[in-house]
Amino acid sequence: MLIALVVATLIALLAGQALPRVFAAAPALWAHVALALGVMTLITAAMQHFVPVLCRTRGVGRWLARLPWLMLAAGALAVSAFAGLADFVWITAAALLALAGAVLMLAWMLWQARITLGRPHPGLYWYVAAMACLGLALVAALMIPLFPAWHAALRSFHLHLNLYGFVALTAVGTLQVLMPTAAGQADPQAGVRLRTDLKWAAAGSLAIALGQAAWPALTWLGALLWGWVLGRMLRAWWRLHRRSLLAWHGAEPVLLAATLGLIAAILGLLSGADAAGPLTLFLPAFLMPLVTGAAGVLAPVWLNPAQAATHAQGRRQLNRWGGVRALLFLAAAALPLLGFKCSGMPALTALFWFGIGFGFWLYRAK
Numbered sequence: 001m002l003i004a005l006v007v008a009t010l011i012a013l014l015a016g017q018a019l020p021r022v023f024a025a026a027p028a029l030w031a032h033v034a035l036a037l038g039v040m041t042l043i044t045a046a047m048q049h050f051v052p053v054l055c056r057t058r059g060v061g062r063w064l065a066r067l068p069w070l071m072l073a074a075g076a077l078a079v080s081a082f083a084g085l086a087d088f089v090w091i092t093a094a095a096l097l098a099l100a101g102a103v104l105m106l107a108w109m110l111w112q113a114r115i116t117l118g119r120p121h122p123g124l125y126w127y128v129a130a131m132a133c134l135g136l137a138l139v140a141a142l143m144i145p146l147f148p149a150w151h152a153a154l155r156s157f158h159l160h161l162n163l164y165g166f167v168a169l170t171a172v173g174t175l176q177v178l179m180p181t182a183a184g185q186a187d188p189q190a191g192v193r194l195r196t197d198l199k200w201a202a203a204g205s206l207a208i209a210l211g212q213a214a215w216p217a218l219t220w221l222g223a224l225l226w227g228w229v230l231g232r233m234l235r236a237w238w239r240l241h242r243r244s245l246l247a248w249h250g251a252e253p254v255l256l257a258a259t260l261g262l263i264a265a266i267l268g269l270l271s272g273a274d275a276a277g278p279l280t281l282f283l284p285a286f287l288m289p290l291v292t293g294a295a296g297v298l299a300p301v302w303l304n305p306a307q308a309a310t311h312a313q314g315r316r317q318l319n320r321w322g323g324v325r326a327l328l329f330l331a332a333a334a335l336p337l338l339g340f341k342c343s344g345m346p347a348l349t350a351l352f353w354f355g356i357g358f359g360f361w362l363y364r365a366k
Contacts, residue, residue, distance in 0.1 A: 002302040005042045012038025029082040036075035044068045054121035055112040074098035095141045102135040122194040126173025129202045133165025157213035165205035182251040182297045183241040197229045251319045253326035254293035261285030264333035273336045284347030285333035292354040325350040
């Protein structure tokens, strides 16, 4: 299922970034294609894969394993409503479905933490906080019809808590352990950072969402808190993985580009460079390198979990010329901050390049 969802997410990201140049529609439609239809479903499925590992427990049960499809249905309902194919009331139905999924995931993760042997890995609580942010963002969406005078504030809170709470907390919590895996070198301080930095990252996410919704000064506070967390992580990466980060091949340069893209997206909030929404910076500069970099590391394991001998070969194939793709993603992060409006093109080029390679690898691997 995870491989299928990776493919679906790559297509959703490509559609969300490319189709606005062909079809005129509300930016909310394309944002929901990429985020609700693609990323939310993939994150839910990936959490179900990682949480039992972090808690040293059995995998997800048969019924709960179908939860990502519920999230996919919720995303499809939202996209249909924004596309005019369904009544606007379906947006409420979509939010309720996704909220039910978020609550179920939260309950399951907290139960996994209770039954673990010893203490769970601190990365678990980044996922708990991320899913809590998704739930809170969906509650804000459900409140929009009830409080029309607060429509703009609630919509902004919903959007930014999803981006800098749900997605960013999941991503950074995963990157702390994914980068050492990709580089083949342990990071002895990763667990310490995960344990101590969650409160700052979660507070930063909430501050950014509240700042964009109502109190702009809080955006600066959120940016400072996230800057502290990301700066500590980047400093450790530079000390441990410098050669890998600057290589022409591998997932490490792409994961670095994703982290720098998140920083660029936060700077875009402060400078107004993201005025058109997540399609300007967050999607091409952060989400695209994040998904491609993570897929380049994890897809061989997800495809053939029991065949460890094929994992290294698959990673080499998927991440060939990863450094060049990282440069394209970094261009997508820098161009909007410099005032250019063509940021999507280098990111689309890198995404399409990876997608073609992923398709050939998947065909040969099967």
